[in-house]
Amino acid sequence: MDNNQQHEQQESLPTEQEEQQLNSFQEVVDVESLVESDLPGGRMLANVMNSNMIKSRFMDGSLSRMDLFEMIQKYWDTLFNQYEMALNELKSDFQIIDLDWKTRFGYTPIEHIKARIKDPLSLLKKLERKNIALTPDIFYTIQTEIFDIAGLRIVTTFIDDVYAMKDHIMEREDIRIIRIKDYIENPKPSGYKSLHMVVETKVITSTGILWVPAEIQIRTSSMDFWAATEHKLNYKYEGGEIPEDAKEQLVELSKASFVWDQQMSLLRNQLLK
Numbered sequence: 001m002d003n004n005q006q007h008e009q010q011e012s013l014p015t016e017q018e019e020q021q022l023n024s025f026q027e028v029v030d031v032e033s034l035v036e037s038d039l040p041g042g043r044m045l046a047n048v049m050n051s052n053m054i055k056s057r058f059m060d061g062s063l064s065r066m067d068l069f070e071m072i073q074k075y076w077d078t079l080f081n082q083y084e085m086a087l088n089e090l091k092s093d094f095q096i097i098d099l100d101w102k103t104r105f106g107y108t109p110i111e112h113i114k115a116r117i118k119d120p121l122s123l124l125k126k127l128e129r130k131n132i133a134l135t136p137d138i139f140y141t142i143q144t145e146i147f148d149i150a151g152l153r154i155v156t157t158f159i160d161d162v163y164a165m166k167d168h169i170m171e172r173e174d175i176r177i178i179r180i181k182d183y184i185e186n187p188k189p190s191g192y193k194s195l196h197m198v199v200e201t202k203v204i205t206s207t208g209i210l211w212v213p214a215e216i217q218i219r220t221s222s223m224d225f226w227a228a229t230e231h232k233l234n235y236k237y238e239g240g241e242i243p244e245d246a247k248e249q250l251v252e253l254s255k256a257s258f259v260w261d262q263q264m265s266l267l268r269n270q271l272l273k
Contacts, residue, residue, distance in 0.1 A: 073120045080117070083150035085203045086212035087115045089174075090152045093201075097168065109161030111221055114153045123149065147178065147198045148215035155224045158265045159184070162195050162218045169216065174202040176211060184219070190247070191254030192227060194219040222257040226250075 094113055101108040118126070123146065132141055142149075156162050162184065169175055178198040187193045195218045200211040219227070230250055233242055242250075 076120055080149060082203065082210055082212045083117055083214070085205070085210070086150045086201045086214050087117065087152065089201050089203050090150075090214060090216070091115050093172075093174070094152075094154065109156045109158070109164050111155045111157055114155070116151050116153075118149045118151065147213040150212065150214035151217065152214060153217045153219075153224070156218065156220055158268055159220060159261050160265055160268075162220060165218050166195060166197065169197060169199070176200040178213065184223075187254065189251075190230065191251040192230065193223045193254060193258065194227065220261050222261050226254055226257055 091113060094110065098108045098110045098113075101110075123142070126146060127142070130145070132138075132145065154165055156165065166180070170177060176199060178200060180198075181196040184193045184195055197216045197218070198213065199216060200213050203210040203212050233246070233250070
């Protein structure tokens, strides 16, 4: 063996310090648990965390916000495709219910349905708002602590329809309820109203069954219009504060639209007697 070959072999062998770093990294990541867990994408997560790129960035402490953003973008389709599956399942479920209610009762509470997958930049902002640290198990943390990567919004005509949809969802065997937040009964200080349900939906794949988290928002048309308008104003003032007088007007408009919702519900109930 010549000197060049010996030199190459010596360079390829890890030093004692590198071996300690690797062992420490494996203890934090717990790759074997990822593979054996029921977590959707567990094996893919393990492969990602085993990659030299990820190891080196965590070991030398150079992982930055931009690095994480690039990682999420790079592995988005492979790591998060179960959320796309979950949305397809949910959309199909409620399209069937919409058709069924129209056929049975000649009326459906569903005005329209909108689905979305949270994009990498929005996810990164949420991680920062929740103060989730950039640790080697960041992808595992995302999949076990962030429940609204997949989001479905159901818009109804009347307030009663919101709760009819809630009751239907709670009775389904292919949806598990994680938690419910009722911002109609308890509006946010901004005036925002909606019913939020964090759920797990059943997805049947070629290899088995996954239970994938998703957030379902249910609200009336007027609540949806208010929320869309408020969102646009917040986007305009991103990086700054909406003027106080505008905030107060938004709250008053939210209250006024809710009175309109209540009156329409009363009128509907009178006509249906």
